[in-house]
Amino acid sequence: MVTIKDIAQEAGVSTMMVSRVINKRYNQVSAENIERIEKIIKKYNYIPNSAAQSLSSKTSKIIAIFIQGDANSLEHPYNAVMLGYLIQNIQARGYDTMVHFISNYSDVCNKLQSWKASGAVFFGMFEKDFLQFQTNEKIPFVFTDCYSSSIPIANIGIDNYKGGSLAAQHLLDYGHDNFAIVGEYFNESLLNQQRLKGFCDTLSKAGINIEQNHIINFDSSTATKLIEIQQAHLAVFAFSDILSLKVIKQLNEHGYRVPDDFSIIGFDDLFICHLTSPELTTVSQNLSKKAEAAVDLLFQYLNYPDMPLQNIVLDVELVSRDTVKNLL
Amino acid sequence: MVTIKDIAQEAGVSTMMVSRVINKRYNQVSAENIERIEKIIKKYNYIPNSAAQSLSSKTSKIIAIFIQGDANSLEHPYNAVMLGYLIQNIQARGYDTMVHFISNYSDVCNKLQSWKASGAVFFGMFEKDFLQFQTNEKIPFVFTDCYSSSIPIANIGIDNYKGGSLAAQHLLDYGHDNFAIVGEYFNESLLNQQRLKGFCDTLSKAGINIEQNHIINFDSSTATKLIEIQQAHLAVFAFSDILSLKVIKQLNEHGYRVPDDFSIIGFDDLFICHLTSPELTTVSQNLSKKAEAAVDLLFQYLNYPDMPLQNIVLDVELVSRDTVKNLL
DNA sequence: CTGAAAGCGCTTACAG
DNA sequence: CTGAAAGCGCTTACAG
Numbered sequence: 001m002v003t004i005k006d007i008a009q010e011a012g013v014s015t016m017m018v019s020r021v022i023n024k025r026y027n028q029v030s031a032e033n034i035e036r037i038e039k040i041i042k043k044y045n046y047i048p049n050s051a052a053q054s055l056s057s058k059t060s061k062i063i064a065i066f067i068q069g070d071a072n073s074l075e076h077p078y079n080a081v082m083l084g085y086l087i088q089n090i091q092a093r094g095y096d097t098m099v100h101f102i103s104n105y106s107d108v109c110n111k112l113q114s115w116k117a118s119g120a121v122f123f124g125m126f127e128k129d130f131l132q133f134q135t136n137e138k139i140p141f142v143f144t145d146c147y148s149s150s151i152p153i154a155n156i157g158i159d160n161y162k163g164g165s166l167a168a169q170h171l172l173d174y175g176h177d178n179f180a181i182v183g184e185y186f187n188e189s190l191l192n193q194q195r196l197k198g199f200c201d202t203l204s205k206a207g208i209n210i211e212q213n214h215i216i217n218f219d220s221s222t223a224t225k226l227i228e229i230q231q232a233h234l235a236v237f238a239f240s241d242i243l244s245l246k247v248i249k250q251l252n253e254h255g256y257r258v259p260d261d262f263s264i265i266g267f268d269d270l271f272i273c274h275l276t277s278p279e280l281t282t283v284s285q286n287l288s289k290k291a292e293a294a295v296d297l298l299f300q301y302l303n304y305p306d307m308p309l310q311n312i313v314l315d316v317e318l319v320s321r322d323t324v325k326n327l328l
Numbered sequence: 329m330v331t332i333k334d335i336a337q338e339a340g341v342s343t344m345m346v347s348r349v350i351n352k353r354y355n356q357v358s359a360e361n362i363e364r365i366e367k368i369i370k371k372y373n374y375i376p377n378s379a380a381q382s383l384s385s386k387t388s389k390i391i392a393i394f395i396q397g398d399a400n401s402l403e404h405p406y407n408a409v410m411l412g413y414l415i416q417n418i419q420a421r422g423y424d425t426m427v428h429f430i431s432n433y434s435d436v437c438n439k440l441q442s443w444k445a446s447g448a449v450f451f452g453m454f455e456k457d458f459l460q461f462q463t464n465e466k467i468p469f470v471f472t473d474c475y476s477s478s479i480p481i482a483n484i485g486i487d488n489y490k491g492g493s494l495a496a497q498h499l500l501d502y503g504h505d506n507f508a509i510v511g512e513y514f515n516e517s518l519l520n521q522q523r524l525k526g527f528c529d530t531l532s533k534a535g536i537n538i539e540q541n542h543i544i545n546f547d548s549s550t551a552t553k554l555i556e557i558q559q560a561h562l563a564v565f566a567f568s569d570i571l572s573l574k575v576i577k578q579l580n581e582h583g584y585r586v587p588d589d590f591s592i593i594g595f596d597d598l599f600i601c602h603l604t605s606p607e608l609t610t611v612s613q614n615l616s617k618k619a620e621a622a623v624d625l626l627f628q629y630l631n632y633p634d635m636p637l638q639n640i641v642l643d644v645e646l647v648s649r650d651t652v653k654n655l656l
Numbered sequence: 657c658t659g660a661a662a663g664c665g666c667t668t669a670c671a672g
Numbered sequence: 673c674t675g676a677a678a679g680c681g682c683t684t685a686c687a688g
Contacts, residue, residue, distance in 0.1 A: 001441075003665055014675045019667065030673060050442040051388065052665035054379035055680045062426075071412035071616075075599045080408030084399035087427050096439070098390075098424050099415050111424070113329075114378040245603040252605040271403045272600060275573040277580040288399075331681055342659045347683065358657060380681035383664045658688080665680105672674080 002044045011037050022048055054116055061095045064117045066102050068124030077270045085291030086121055093299060112139060119298045140301030142294050147190035155311045156294040160191050163283040164198025166318040167237045167265045172206050175327030176235040180214040180226055182247055183239035192239055199237055218243055223250030233327060234262050241266040241273050244280055259325040269319055278322035285316050330372045339365050350376055382444055389423045392445045394436055396452025398429050405598045413619030414449055421627060440467060447626045468629030470622050475518035483639045484622040488519050491611040492526025494646040495565045495593045500534050503655030504563040508542040508554055510575055511567035520567055527565055546571055551578030562590050569594040569601050572608055587653040597647055606650035613644050
């Protein structure tokens with residue numbers, strides 16, 4: 001295994017010179033030496049030992065990604081796609097990515113400490129305890145979709161209120177006046193509350209109020225409930241695309257059709273929704289941009305540790321496809 | 329930051345004793361010392377520096393996962409789920425996972441060398457060049473779904489021939505006598521050829537031969553082709569679940585219904601297929617087991633480097649759901 | 657069962 | 673622009 005010492009020897013310089021070239025501190029090395037050293041590096045296909053670099057510099061070019069839960073998390077396309085884009089963006093910056101599933105606080109600290117990671121990205125649901133990291137560790141953290149009111153954190157999120165509002169407006173535009181909402185974890189998630197509020201506020205402005213029993217926590221009897229409250233054509237706002245598919249499936253099993261009997265509008269705009277027929281009308285968020293923004297923000301903290309914590313809110317847009325019936 | 333030296337000092341022993349305890353070489357330490365040292369480790373919540381460990385031991389508890397392609401690879405649920413299970417199994421063994429998207433040979437060598445990874449898992453499509461690793465590097469490698477005839481590699485695959493055969497038999501059992509096959513990359517992938525052969529051989533035994541124009545390379549005109557060759561009810565064997573969904577969608581757009589007008593049978597049995605209606609009949613492979621087998625095999629090579637290269641073939645089974653019409 | 661010595665391959669901090 | 677010295681935090685290999 002060729003080391004910095006071998007390169008230095010062959011170049012007739014000190015190891016420090018080689019180190020400077022490796023780290024692209026070109027202003028500290030003569031042009032002549034840069035060229036000579038790089039040539040030898042290439043000749044031997046020399047790869048620096050990351051562990052040695054880490055040990056002496058007390059940091060490493062590793063970004064840790066923490067996913068709440070276990071492997072099943074990646075069955076949800078949202079998480080899988082998000083993970084993919086995060087890794088890609090991290091890789092594009094010359095850093096390596098470690099991925100960990102976690103279930104508790106100490107797991108995170110261990111992984112971060114032992115590898116001296118440069119930074120971390122969190123995604124999935126995190127309880128308040130998790131958010132405290134920010135204070136206990138000095139390495140930069142970025143959360144995604146963590147909408148916490150109490151604790152200031154660096155976060156990349158989307159405009160959930162607007163998403164709910166766009167969904168409502170679209171349905172109103174298509175002449176709907178009979179609504180239901182299907183979600184999960186209403187109480188535990190600020191995200192859902194924002195979508196709900198955006199939806200209800202917009203309907204409210206049009207003089208429509210949603211009754212409490214039209215707000216449904218998804219389970220196996222959701223279709224039954226929807227059918228019960230269906231006086232006329234009912235428009236359902238589901239809080240994710242996957243949830244939309246599940247609802248459509250349940251309705252189909254009861255012999256009802258979308259969009260003929262029920263309209264439905266989802267949230268996320270996952271690739272998978274293009275494979276269904278009818279194609280899902282949905283509130284679209286751009287995961288590619290979201291991941292990029294998360295990594296951008298992380299590297300800003302990496303370069304400027306004293307930068308104040310930011311909560312970045314990305315835009316959403318409505319994508320009209322085939323699951324909302326035009327009643328006009 | 330507390331180090332092995334601090335622990336040793338407080339325990340009144342050498343750093344070697346602490347190192348032995350950390351590495352669980354308990355037979356080299358007195359019971360008394362084990363207890364004392366472990367208590368102090370816990371007290372300070374001491375976490376070993378992985379870089380230091382790696383530098384002196386010339387290895388690290390890192391497994392690298394290489395995915396051919398870029399972030400888009402994870403849009404395919406198969407890849408995403410597989411990745412999740414792999415990470416989970418690696419983590420369960422106390423190792424950390426680095427994930428890399430790769431497009432060429434040298435990327436792999438760099439990553440493996442610089443971190444002194446203990447082993448690597450490959451998934452996605454790999455050309456012959458990639459398979460050569462096995463000889464150029466001494467760290468253990470496991471491929472998944474790499475069906476190479478020429479070069480011996482360690483691989484976890486499934487019984488694709490049987491999968492094709494099961495699909496054919498199921499359709500025969502349901503009274504079908506009119507068949508088509510939809511796949512991708514027929515020529516580049518031994519996997520597809522095995523599925524094709526299993527399917528055709530089984531039909532052949534029943535006295536049925538598939539005409540060449542019934543073997544279709546998927547594109548946007550696939551439904552048109554299927555409709556053209558549909559004399560009676562046509563049974564389509566698609567080489568993946570995702571492909572099945574795409575075919576169903578195309579057929580729906582032409583006004584045809586599954587399973588009324590066409591029957592379809594997929595391959596993989598992804599979670600996502602339970603969300604569609606009708607639910608997909610498919611050849612099921614167990615990704616959880618596949619990932620576990622891959623990690624098991626990798627660790628066997630890690631522990632017994634001289635073990636001969638194995639090609640493990642996992643079983644598949646047919647899962648009958650709602651996309652195949654019973655013609656009897 | 658125990659420990660002193662040397663070294664892994666780099667970077668930091670300093671001096672010139 | 674250049675380099676000698678020291679050290680990062682562990683483990684290996686050896687001796688007892």
